[in-house]
Amino acid sequence: MNTLDFSFDDSPWERFLAGRQPGDTVNAAHFLTLLEQETEEAVEDAFAALEAKRLLLDISQLPVKHHQGQAALRLRQEAELAEQGMDVSGLSETDPLRLYLEEIAQIPLGEDEATLAEQAAQGREPAAEKLMNLGLHRVVEIAREYAGCGVLLMDLLQEGGLALWQAIGTEDYLARRDSAIRAAMARAVTLQARANGVGQKLRQAMEDYRAVDERLLSELGRNPTLEEIALEMHMTPEDADTVRRVLEDARMLQRATAPKEEEAAGEENQAVEDTAYFQMRQRIAELLSVLPQEDAKLLTLRYGLEKGLPMTPEETGKALGLTVDEVVQREAKALSLLREEK
Structure with a gap:
Protein backbone atom coordinates (compact mmCIF):
# COMPACT_ATOMS: atom_id res chain seq x y z
CA MET A 1 0.00 0.00 0.00
CA ASN A 2 1.28 3.44 -0.93
CA THR A 3 1.94 5.88 1.86
CA LEU A 4 1.74 9.61 1.62
CA ASP A 5 4.97 11.51 2.16
CA PHE A 6 4.29 14.66 4.15
CA SER A 7 7.00 17.30 4.53
CA PHE A 8 7.19 19.29 7.74
CA ASP A 9 10.21 21.41 6.87
CA ASP A 10 10.21 24.90 8.32
CA SER A 11 9.09 27.65 6.00
CA PRO A 12 11.56 30.42 4.99
CA TRP A 13 10.12 32.86 7.53
CA GLU A 14 10.36 30.24 10.32
CA ARG A 15 14.03 29.58 9.52
CA PHE A 16 14.62 33.31 9.40
CA LEU A 17 13.05 33.99 12.80
CA ALA A 18 14.76 30.98 14.37
CA GLY A 19 18.07 32.80 14.09
CA ARG A 20 16.83 35.99 15.75
CA GLN A 21 17.21 36.93 19.38
CA PRO A 22 14.56 38.73 21.49
CA GLY A 23 14.81 42.45 20.87
CA ASP A 24 16.35 42.12 17.38
CA THR A 25 15.10 44.31 14.54
CA VAL A 26 13.69 42.68 11.41
CA ASN A 27 13.78 44.27 7.96
CA ALA A 28 10.09 44.49 7.05
CA ALA A 29 10.81 44.55 3.31
CA HIS A 30 12.81 41.33 3.51
CA PHE A 31 10.21 39.76 5.79
CA LEU A 32 7.52 40.44 3.19
CA THR A 33 9.46 38.59 0.50
CA LEU A 34 9.54 35.54 2.80
CA LEU A 35 5.75 35.73 3.24
CA GLU A 36 4.92 36.19 -0.43
CA GLN A 37 3.68 32.63 -1.05
CA GLU A 38 2.17 32.10 2.41
CA THR A 39 -1.51 31.81 3.26
CA GLU A 40 -3.25 34.42 5.37
CA GLU A 41 -3.23 31.97 8.28
CA ALA A 42 0.53 31.50 7.94
CA VAL A 43 1.01 35.28 7.80
CA GLU A 44 -0.91 35.60 11.07
CA ASP A 45 1.35 32.92 12.56
CA ALA A 46 4.43 34.79 11.34
CA PHE A 47 3.39 38.04 13.00
CA ALA A 48 2.42 36.18 16.16
CA ALA A 49 5.94 34.71 16.20
CA LEU A 50 7.37 38.21 15.82
CA GLU A 51 5.36 39.36 18.82
CA ALA A 52 6.27 36.30 20.88
CA LYS A 53 9.97 36.97 20.33
CA ARG A 54 9.49 40.71 20.81
CA LEU A 55 11.06 41.45 17.44
CA LEU A 56 10.50 44.92 16.00
CA LEU A 57 9.84 45.48 12.31
CA ASP A 58 11.96 48.14 10.63
CA ILE A 59 9.76 49.67 7.93
CA SER A 60 12.37 52.18 6.72
CA GLN A 61 13.17 50.13 3.60
CA LEU A 62 9.57 49.44 2.61
CA PRO A 63 8.86 51.07 -0.76
CA VAL A 64 6.35 53.85 -0.25
CA LYS A 65 3.09 53.16 -2.06
CA HIS A 66 2.27 55.98 -4.44
CA HIS A 67 -1.39 56.47 -3.64
CA GLN A 68 -3.59 58.51 -5.90
CA GLY A 69 -6.49 60.86 -5.42
CA GLN A 70 -7.93 61.52 -1.97
CA ALA A 71 -5.89 58.77 -0.29
CA ALA A 72 -2.61 60.31 -1.43
CA LEU A 73 -3.76 63.78 -0.42
CA ARG A 74 -4.78 62.61 3.05
CA LEU A 75 -1.54 60.71 3.66
CA ARG A 76 0.54 63.72 2.65
CA GLN A 77 -1.59 65.94 4.86
CA GLU A 78 -1.09 63.60 7.81
CA ALA A 79 2.68 63.41 7.21
CA GLU A 80 2.83 67.22 7.33
CA LEU A 81 0.63 67.18 10.44
CA ALA A 82 3.12 64.88 12.17
CA GLU A 83 6.06 67.06 11.17
CA GLN A 84 4.29 70.08 12.68
CA GLY A 85 3.79 68.41 16.05
CA MET A 86 0.19 67.26 15.49
CA ASP A 87 -1.16 70.78 15.15
CA VAL A 88 -4.78 70.05 14.19
CA SER A 89 -5.77 73.65 13.49
CA GLY A 90 -5.56 73.02 9.76
CA LEU A 91 -8.11 70.19 9.86
CA SER A 92 -11.85 70.63 9.58
CA GLU A 93 -13.58 71.14 12.95
CA THR A 94 -15.61 67.98 12.29
CA ASP A 95 -12.64 65.89 11.16
CA PRO A 96 -12.63 62.64 13.25
CA LEU A 97 -8.85 62.79 13.63
CA ARG A 98 -9.00 66.36 14.94
CA LEU A 99 -11.79 65.50 17.40
CA TYR A 100 -9.89 62.45 18.66
CA LEU A 101 -6.58 64.29 19.11
CA GLU A 102 -8.30 67.19 20.88
CA GLU A 103 -9.97 64.73 23.24
CA ILE A 104 -6.63 63.11 24.10
CA ALA A 105 -5.00 66.51 24.57
CA GLN A 106 -7.50 67.23 27.36
CA ILE A 107 -6.42 64.18 29.37
CA PRO A 108 -4.34 65.53 32.28
CA LEU A 109 -0.79 64.29 32.84
CA GLY A 110 1.22 64.12 36.03
CA GLU A 111 0.03 60.91 37.74
CA ASP A 112 2.65 58.39 38.81
CA GLU A 113 2.62 55.75 36.06
CA ALA A 114 4.86 53.37 38.02
CA THR A 115 2.37 53.26 40.91
CA LEU A 116 -0.57 52.87 38.53
CA ALA A 117 1.25 50.05 36.69
CA GLU A 118 1.74 48.15 39.96
CA GLN A 119 -1.92 48.56 40.86
CA ALA A 120 -3.02 47.51 37.36
CA ALA A 121 -0.85 44.40 37.60
CA GLN A 122 -2.79 43.55 40.79
CA GLY A 123 -6.03 43.69 38.84
CA ARG A 124 -7.28 47.12 39.93
CA GLU A 125 -9.47 48.41 37.10
CA PRO A 126 -9.47 52.11 37.98
CA ALA A 127 -5.68 52.12 37.83
CA ALA A 128 -5.74 50.33 34.47
CA GLU A 129 -8.16 52.91 33.04
CA LYS A 130 -6.02 55.82 34.26
CA LEU A 131 -2.94 54.13 32.83
CA MET A 132 -4.74 53.71 29.51
CA ASN A 133 -5.65 57.38 29.34
CA LEU A 134 -2.12 58.47 30.17
CA GLY A 135 -0.69 56.03 27.64
CA LEU A 136 -2.76 57.49 24.81
CA HIS A 137 -0.51 60.54 24.86
CA ARG A 138 2.42 58.23 24.10
CA VAL A 139 0.44 56.49 21.35
CA VAL A 140 -0.03 59.84 19.62
CA GLU A 141 3.68 60.66 19.89
CA ILE A 142 4.73 57.32 18.41
CA ALA A 143 2.12 57.52 15.63
CA ARG A 144 3.98 60.56 14.31
CA GLU A 145 6.86 58.24 13.35
CA TYR A 146 4.59 56.21 11.06
CA ALA A 147 2.46 59.00 9.58
CA GLY A 148 2.31 59.00 5.79
CA CYS A 149 3.61 55.43 5.45
CA GLY A 150 0.46 54.09 3.81
CA VAL A 151 -1.83 53.73 6.84
CA LEU A 152 -4.13 56.53 8.00
CA LEU A 153 -3.39 58.06 11.40
CA MET A 154 -6.75 57.04 12.86
CA ASP A 155 -5.97 53.42 12.03
CA LEU A 156 -2.48 53.75 13.49
CA LEU A 157 -3.90 55.27 16.68
CA GLN A 158 -6.41 52.46 17.02
CA GLU A 159 -3.72 49.80 16.55
CA GLY A 160 -1.48 51.55 19.05
CA GLY A 161 -4.32 51.93 21.55
CA LEU A 162 -5.14 48.23 21.36
CA ALA A 163 -1.48 47.30 21.90
CA LEU A 164 -1.34 49.69 24.84
CA TRP A 165 -4.37 48.08 26.47
CA GLN A 166 -2.94 44.58 26.00
CA ALA A 167 0.33 45.69 27.64
CA ILE A 168 -1.41 47.12 30.70
CA GLY A 169 -1.43 44.65 33.56
CA THR A 170 1.83 42.99 32.61
CA GLU A 171 4.64 43.10 35.13
CA ASP A 172 7.03 44.91 32.77
CA TYR A 173 4.46 47.34 31.38
CA LEU A 174 6.61 50.48 31.47
CA ALA A 175 9.56 48.64 29.91
CA ARG A 176 7.60 47.23 26.98
CA ARG A 177 4.86 49.83 26.43
CA ASP A 178 6.60 51.77 23.66
CA SER A 179 7.90 48.68 21.86
CA ALA A 180 4.42 47.13 21.94
CA ILE A 181 2.89 50.27 20.41
CA ARG A 182 5.58 50.49 17.73
CA ALA A 183 5.22 46.80 16.92
CA ALA A 184 1.49 47.20 16.35
CA MET A 185 1.92 50.21 14.08
CA ALA A 186 4.78 48.65 12.13
CA ARG A 187 2.66 45.54 11.65
CA ALA A 188 -0.19 47.65 10.25
CA VAL A 189 2.15 49.38 7.80
CA THR A 190 3.76 46.09 6.75
CA LEU A 191 0.42 44.35 6.21
CA GLN A 192 -0.77 47.29 4.11
CA ALA A 193 2.40 46.97 2.03
CA ARG A 194 1.67 43.26 1.60
CA ALA A 195 -1.86 44.09 0.43
CA ASN A 196 -0.28 46.41 -2.14
CA GLY A 197 1.85 43.55 -3.50
CA VAL A 198 5.14 44.89 -2.19
CA GLY A 199 6.53 41.42 -1.39
CA GLN A 200 5.99 40.14 -4.92
CA LYS A 201 7.36 43.33 -6.49
CA LEU A 202 10.43 43.25 -4.28
CA ARG A 203 11.18 39.62 -5.11
CA GLN A 204 11.01 40.39 -8.84
CA ALA A 205 13.13 43.49 -8.31
CA MET A 206 15.74 41.40 -6.47
CA GLU A 207 15.96 39.00 -9.41
CA ASP A 208 16.24 41.90 -11.87
CA TYR A 209 18.91 43.60 -9.72
CA ARG A 210 21.08 40.51 -9.63
CA ALA A 211 20.75 39.97 -13.40
CA VAL A 212 21.60 43.60 -14.18
CA ASP A 213 24.50 43.58 -11.70
CA GLU A 214 26.07 40.51 -13.29
CA ARG A 215 25.49 41.72 -16.87
CA LEU A 216 27.03 45.14 -16.22
CA LEU A 217 29.96 43.53 -14.40
CA SER A 218 30.66 41.46 -17.50
CA GLU A 219 30.27 44.43 -19.85
CA LEU A 220 32.20 47.00 -17.80
CA GLY A 221 34.88 44.77 -16.31
CA ARG A 222 34.16 46.24 -12.87
CA ASN A 223 31.38 46.38 -10.32
CA PRO A 224 28.69 48.74 -11.60
CA THR A 225 27.74 51.69 -9.46
CA LEU A 226 24.35 51.88 -7.80
CA GLU A 227 23.42 54.70 -10.19
CA GLU A 228 24.28 52.56 -13.23
CA ILE A 229 22.16 49.69 -11.96
CA ALA A 230 19.28 52.03 -11.14
CA LEU A 231 19.42 53.48 -14.66
CA GLU A 232 19.20 50.01 -16.21
CA MET A 233 16.30 49.09 -13.91
CA HIS A 234 14.46 52.36 -14.61
CA MET A 235 14.25 53.31 -10.95
CA THR A 236 15.73 55.90 -8.63
CA PRO A 237 19.07 55.20 -6.90
CA GLU A 238 17.17 55.28 -3.57
CA ASP A 239 14.80 52.51 -4.70
CA ALA A 240 17.71 50.51 -6.14
CA ASP A 241 19.54 50.81 -2.82
CA THR A 242 16.47 49.44 -1.04
CA VAL A 243 16.46 46.43 -3.36
CA ARG A 244 20.22 45.95 -2.84
CA ARG A 245 19.89 45.90 0.93
CA VAL A 246 16.99 43.44 0.85
CA LEU A 247 18.98 41.24 -1.53
CA GLU A 248 21.95 41.27 0.84
CA ASP A 249 19.66 40.24 3.72
CA ALA A 250 18.33 37.38 1.62
CA ARG A 251 21.85 36.20 0.77
CA MET A 252 22.89 36.26 4.42
CA LEU A 253 19.77 34.28 5.37
CA GLN A 254 20.49 31.72 2.68
CA ARG A 255 24.03 31.18 3.93
CA ALA A 256 22.96 31.08 7.58
CA THR A 257 20.16 28.54 7.07
CA ALA A 258 21.67 26.27 4.40
CA PRO A 259 22.08 22.66 5.60
CA LYS A 260 25.72 21.69 6.12
CA GLU A 261 25.72 19.23 3.23
CA GLU A 262 24.34 21.88 0.88
CA GLU A 263 26.87 24.39 2.18
CA ALA A 264 29.69 21.95 1.50
CA ALA A 265 28.37 21.26 -1.97
CA GLY A 266 28.09 24.99 -2.60
CA GLU A 267 31.71 25.50 -1.64
CA GLU A 268 32.74 22.64 -3.93
CA ASN A 269 30.84 24.14 -6.84
CA GLN A 270 32.03 27.68 -6.17
CA ALA A 271 35.25 27.19 -8.14
CA VAL A 272 33.35 26.21 -11.29
Missing part, protein backbone atom coordinates in the same frame (compact mmCIF):
# COMPACT_ATOMS: atom_id res chain seq x y z
CA GLU A 273 30.62 28.86 -11.21
CA ASP A 274 30.21 29.97 -14.80
CA THR A 275 28.59 33.34 -14.27
CA ALA A 276 30.59 36.45 -15.10
CA TYR A 277 30.14 37.68 -11.54
CA PHE A 278 31.92 34.73 -9.91
CA GLN A 279 34.48 34.40 -12.68
CA MET A 280 35.56 38.00 -12.13
CA ARG A 281 35.78 37.55 -8.35
CA GLN A 282 37.88 34.42 -8.78
CA ARG A 283 40.32 36.12 -11.17
CA ILE A 284 40.72 39.07 -8.82
CA ALA A 285 41.35 36.82 -5.82
CA GLU A 286 44.13 35.02 -7.71
CA LEU A 287 45.86 38.14 -9.05
CA LEU A 288 45.62 40.59 -6.14
CA SER A 289 49.22 39.96 -5.20
CA VAL A 290 50.47 41.90 -8.24
CA LEU A 291 48.75 45.10 -7.10
CA PRO A 292 49.85 47.76 -4.61
CA GLN A 293 48.48 47.02 -1.16
CA GLU A 294 46.01 49.95 -1.23
CA ASP A 295 44.57 48.91 -4.59
CA ALA A 296 44.32 45.29 -3.46
CA LYS A 297 42.37 46.44 -0.38
CA LEU A 298 40.09 48.57 -2.56
CA LEU A 299 39.20 45.63 -4.83
CA THR A 300 38.80 43.34 -1.83
CA LEU A 301 36.15 45.68 -0.42
CA ARG A 302 34.45 46.36 -3.75
CA TYR A 303 34.12 42.67 -4.65
CA GLY A 304 33.37 41.41 -1.15
CA LEU A 305 36.35 39.04 -1.12
CA GLU A 306 36.62 39.05 2.67
CA LYS A 307 32.99 38.90 3.85
CA GLY A 308 31.23 37.90 0.66
CA LEU A 309 29.24 41.13 0.26
CA PRO A 310 30.42 43.63 -2.38
CA MET A 311 30.48 47.25 -1.29
CA THR A 312 29.30 50.22 -3.31
CA PRO A 313 31.80 52.92 -4.34
CA GLU A 314 30.26 55.13 -1.65
CA GLU A 315 30.81 52.52 1.06
CA THR A 316 34.32 51.74 -0.17
CA GLY A 317 35.18 55.43 -0.23
CA LYS A 318 34.09 55.87 3.36
CA ALA A 319 36.14 52.86 4.44
CA LEU A 320 39.31 54.07 2.69
CA GLY A 321 38.90 57.84 2.99
CA LEU A 322 38.41 58.33 -0.76
CA THR A 323 35.83 60.08 -2.90
CA VAL A 324 33.49 58.06 -5.12
CA ASP A 325 35.33 59.29 -8.23
CA GLU A 326 38.66 58.22 -6.77
CA VAL A 327 37.30 54.77 -5.98
CA VAL A 328 35.91 54.32 -9.51
CA GLN A 329 39.13 55.56 -11.16
CA ARG A 330 41.43 53.45 -9.00
CA GLU A 331 39.23 50.40 -9.43
CA ALA A 332 39.27 50.73 -13.23
CA LYS A 333 43.06 51.19 -13.24
CA ALA A 334 43.59 48.19 -10.95
CA LEU A 335 41.35 45.97 -13.08
CA SER A 336 43.26 47.10 -16.18
CA LEU A 337 46.50 46.00 -14.52
CA LEU A 338 44.95 42.65 -13.66
CA ARG A 339 43.86 42.08 -17.26
CA GLU A 340 47.37 42.93 -18.50
CA GLU A 341 48.90 40.56 -15.94
CA LYS A 342 46.54 37.80 -17.04
